[in-house]
Amino acid sequence: xxxxxxxxxxxxxxxxxxxxxxxxxxxxxIVTQLDALGADIKCGGFDLPVGKATATHHFGVLRxxxxxxxxxxxxxxxxxxxxxxxxxxxxxxxxxILAAQKQPA
Amino acid sequence: xxxxxxxxxxxxxxxxxxxxxxxxxxxxxIVTQLDALGADIKCGGFDLPVGKATATHHFGVLRxxxxxxxxxxxxxxxxxxxxxxxxxxxxxxxxxILAAQKQPA
DNA sequence: GGATAAGTTTGATCAACGTCAAACTTGTTG
DNA sequence: CAACAAGTTTGACGTTGATCAAACTTATCC
Numbered sequence: 001x002x003x004x005x006x007x008x009x010x011x012x013x014x015x016x017x018x019x020x021x022x023x024x025x026x027x028x029x030i031v032t033q034l035d036a037l038g039a040d041i042k043c044g045g046f047d048l049p050v051g052k053a054t055a056t057h058h059f060g061v062l063r064x065x066x067x068x069x070x071x072x073x074x075x076x077x078x079x080x081x082x083x084x085x086x087x088x089x090x091x092x093x094x095x096x097i098l099a100a101q102k103q104p105a
Numbered sequence: 106x107x108x109x110x111x112x113x114x115x116x117x118x119x120x121x122x123x124x125x126x127x128x129x130x131x132x133x134x135i136v137t138q139l140d141a142l143g144a145d146i147k148c149g150g151f152d153l154p155v156g157k158a159t160a161t162h163h164f165g166v167l168r169x170x171x172x173x174x175x176x177x178x179x180x181x182x183x184x185x186x187x188x189x190x191x192x193x194x195x196x197x198x199x200x201x202i203l204a205a206q207k208q209p210a
Numbered sequence: 211g212g213a214t215a216a217g218t219t220t221g222a223t224c225a226a227c228g229t230c231a232a233a234c235t236t237g238t239t240g
Numbered sequence: 241c242a243a244c245a246a247g248t249t250t251g252a253c254g255t256t257g258a259t260c261a262a263a264c265t266t267a268t269c270c
Contacts, residue, residue: 019124020128023128159258
């Protein structure tokens with residue numbers, strides 16, 4: 001497990017990939033929970049309606065899109081929201097989606 | 106052809122549907138062109154890399170998500186961007202995506 | 211009215227994607 | 241070291257969605 005996972009540079013961020021990452025409700029839920037808590041969380045710390053294998057897949061998609069950063073602490077995989085990087089690449093996008101998420105309509 | 110198509114009310118706008126609509130590059134291109142021109146355009150007036158049947162499908166998805174409004178003028182189907190409605194339902198979302206679209210990275 | 215133009219509908223195809231179970235890897239802890 | 245806990249990887253499956261060709265509908269124009 002030990003390998004440090006790949007993260008894209010801000011200059012390599014791609015709108016298409018970010019939107020593809022955020023269109024999935026489970027992944028948007030991950031981002032929302034990460035934002036709401038305001039702190040790093042281990043993969044198992046999220047409330048998700050899918051199995052571990054699927055969760056791993058979703059975390060990978062978010063990481064490769066640049067939305068989260070992942071690092072190991074022992075056997076725990078921690079996740080943090082790359083808010084500043086996202087704001088730099090696509091100003092207002094993350095905020096707008098997080099806000100829209102909260103609105104009933 | 107004559108029937109007036111269905112458009113959702115602003116109160117029925119749904120984030121999930123809007124994101125699903127905007128995740129497709131062709132549909133995002135339609136929205137971008139509509140925004141850039143600042144005027145209503147007929148379906149055939151867009152520069153799209155797909156056939157007419159597929160284009161019809163994409164316009165339908167955008168309409169049902171609330172992103173565009175469609176109306177007939179003779180045999181022409183005109184399209185207009187529902188910018189104000191979108192801004193009301195999801196402030197900043199459309200702008201952020203349109204802006205992100207323009208950035209090289 | 212006949213021809214043409216603009217879109218739509220239907221039916222089919224093909225690729226992507228989310229999902230899970232099962233087996234595996236790695237680290238912690240008694 | 242043995243057992244357990246946390247994630248990952250692999251392989252398979254089912255659904256969804258984008259796409260097109262062909263036939264159709266509706267309106268305009270000579």
